[in-house]
Each structure stands twice: as C-alpha cells, then as structure tokens.
Amino acid sequence: MTIESEGISPLLQRTRDKKMFNVFNIAFFILLVFICVHPFYYLIINSISDNTLSAAGRIAVLPKGINWSNYVEVFKQECLGTAAMVSLGRTVIGAALTVLASAFLGFLFTQASMWHRKFWYRFIIMTMYFNAGLIPLFIVMKNLGLTNNFWVYVLPTIVHLSTSSW
Known part of the structure; x- marks a missing residue:
C-alpha cells in the first residue's frame, strides 16, 4: 500500500x-x-x-x-396429503440412505486392504457411463418386487447417487 x-x-x-x-x-x-x-x-x-x-x-x-x-x-383432492407424505418420505429417507451409502463406499475405497479395490472401483465407475435403458430398468424393478411400492422411489436413487459421487 x-x-x-x-x-x-x-x-x-x-x-x-x-x-x-x-x-x-x-x-x-x-x-x-x-x-x-x-x-x-x-x-x-x-x-x-x-x-x-x-x-x-x-x-x-x-x-x-x-x-x-x-x-x-x-x-x-383427497390424495393430496398422501402425495405430500410420499414426497416428504422419499426426500428424507432417500437423502439419509444416500448419504449412508456414499459414506460406506467412500470408506471402502479408501482402505488399501480392500479385496480387489481397483476392480470394484472401476466397476462402479463403469456403471456411471453405461445405462441399459428404461425397459431393462423396469424389468429389474418388477423382478425385485418394487413396482407399486414406495421403495421404488428410494432404492434406485440411492444406488445411482452413491455411485455417481465417485
């Protein structure tokens, strides 16, 4: 100055x-x-x-x-309260489980003693780039019993967001 x-x-x-x-x-x-x-x-x-x-x-x-x-x-509309509760539950439960899954994956990939760490890391990264599409996703959700179920809103998002943070 x-x-x-x-x-x-x-x-x-x-x-x-x-x-x-x-x-x-x-x-x-x-x-x-x-x-x-x-x-x-x-x-x-x-x-x-x-x-x-x-x-x-x-x-x-x-x-x-x-x-x-x-x-x-x-x-x-009578279903407005139900829709609001589904949205709230999806947000709260989905966010909590996504943070938990991301922390779990983050911890696993920082451990040098993890079995085949590089393979699993690359496998998860690869799933970010390749998507089968909407119809195979529906078939998987149907086979897992997640159609017409609240968990169809939460579980796929947890898996997708947890792996995309890497």
Whole structure:
C-alpha cells in the first residue's frame, strides 16, 4: 500500500476495469436471476388468471381475471396429503440412505486392504457411463418386487447417487 492510498476507502481505490467488471457481473447475475425466476412467475400468474384467457395465451406480464378455482380444485383432492407424505418420505429417507451409502463406499475405497479395490472401483465407475435403458430398468424393478411400492422411489436413487459421487 502506498502512502497516497492510506486512509482512502477500498471502493475508491478500484480501477476503471474493476468497476466495469463489477457492472457487467451484476448485470449478468440480474439477468440470470430473471431467467431462473420467470418460469415460476409465469406459472403462478397463469394459475390465478381466468382459465379461458390463460388457455388462449393472452396472459403475458400481469394476471387477468383473477380466479382461485384452480387452487380450490387442487385442495379438494383427497390424495393430496398422501402425495405430500410420499414426497416428504422419499426426500428424507432417500437423502439419509444416500448419504449412508456414499459414506460406506467412500470408506471402502479408501482402505488399501480392500479385496480387489481397483476392480470394484472401476466397476462402479463403469456403471456411471453405461445405462441399459428404461425397459431393462423396469424389468429389474418388477423382478425385485418394487413396482407399486414406495421403495421404488428410494432404492434406485440411492444406488445411482452413491455411485455417481465417485
């Protein structure tokens, strides 16, 4: 730090290039926020607008003919509570078991005494790149008895996320 710059705020010491970078950086992130938030805003204004106007595509920036009947119909559904509990259970149980499985695999692959460690590591990495497809996955889930079962939401995700973290 030079003698002239002592006592001067760091904001005033910025060069013109740094100021321009900050302006473009802030503008870029404002644009990024708009791009990320706009679809949700558009969804909300269409859901509370008049259904005929929304279906005709006449809703652009502000909602027109505010109508709450869509939300009334959704909350009349008897299975809404069950769906919320399935989502909550899938999230909580899936996250806990995925962390446990990832920690277990991480511990195993750090042990030099693990039997054929390089082979198993490469085998798990290989499964990340090769996917059989949707129909073989369904056949496997059916043979394991996981169709029409809560665990179909949790178990495949645990295996996939645990191995993809490597």
